[in-house]
Amino acid sequence: DAGITQSPRHKVTETGTPVTLRCHQTENHRYMYWYRQDPGHGLRLIHYSYGVKDTDKGEVSDGYSVSRSKTEDFLLTLESATSSQTSVYFCAISELAGRYEQYFGPGTRLTVT
Amino acid sequence: AQSVTQLDSHVSVSEGTPVLLRCNYSSSYSPSLFWYVQHPNKGLQLLLKYTSAATLVKGINGFEAEFKKSETSFHLTKPSAHMSDAAEYFCVVRSNTGTASKLTFGTGTRLQVTL
Numbered sequence: 001d002a003g004i005t006q007s008p009r010h011k012v013t014e015t016g017t018p019v020t021l022r023c024h025q026t027e028n029h030r031y032m033y034w035y036r037q038d039p040g041h042g043l044r045l046i047h048y049s050y051g052v053k054d055t056d057k058g059e060v061s062d063g064y065s066v067s068r069s070k071t072e073d074f075l076l077t078l079e080s081a082t083s084s085q086t087s088v089y090f091c092a093i094s095e096l097a098g099r100y101e102q103y104f105g106p107g108t109r110l111t112v113t
Numbered sequence: 114a115q116s117v118t119q120l121d122s123h124v125s126v127s128e129g130t131p132v133l134l135r136c137n138y139s140s141s142y143s144p145s146l147f148w149y150v151q152h153p154n155k156g157l158q159l160l161l162k163y164t165s166a167a168t169l170v171k172g173i174n175g176f177e178a179e180f181k182k183s184e185t186s187f188h189l190t191k192p193s194a195h196m197s198d199a200a201e202y203f204c205v206v207r208s209n210t211g212t213a214s215k216l217t218f219g220t221g222t223r224l225q226v227t228l
Contacts, residue, residue, distance in 0.1 A: 043216070
């Protein structure tokens with residue numbers, strides 16, 4: 001298994017509070033991604049990073065921000081959590097963009113009450 | 114824009130019988146296609162990938178998929194289902210943006226295996 005960990009694995013928070021999810025990799029891969037998984041939607045890309053301090057938006061980026069200050073860590077922040085952000089969040093990594101598959105972390109289940 | 118459609122949200126088979134999970138894709142150029150599997154409360158694991166080499170792709174755990182350009186399909190098959198195959202399966206197409214590759218997921222097919 002690719003060396004990807006996510007923390008926390010489970011979190012319950014209240015509407016309006018800030019939340020930060022962490023993805024940590026030990027593979028030294030350049031690309032990192034954040035997805036959310038919701039029933040009937042598969043996985044949808046939130047944000048991705050193509051290097052330290054280099055990030056870009058995915059298809060469902062509203063309400064989320066990311067940061068990457070080190071190769072191994074990619075943080076996803078919900079500035080003010082809403083109930084619509086209740087979901088399972090997956091981090092993924094890939095070595096290169098065009099030719100290599102993405103490997104996924106174990107996921108973080110976030111519930112916003 | 115590239116997309117995939119998984120034609121069945123739920124498939125039920127008996128143990129020992131063949132598995133067929135259907136996926137159609139839409140792409141303006143030759144796509145890279147994947148199947149991922151997700152067991153309950155687990156992350157996603159890559160089953161197999163097609164990247165314009167052989168059209169019949171073999172993956173892990175006895176699964177294979179055939180890329181058919183004329184039918185725009187990439188169906189996943191296995192000759193004999195095992196109880197441990199019960200999971201959700203995602204068909205995925207990859208597109209390359211200027212800075213990274215983007216995966217577009219189908220909505221998933223839940224495979225149930227019964228005795």
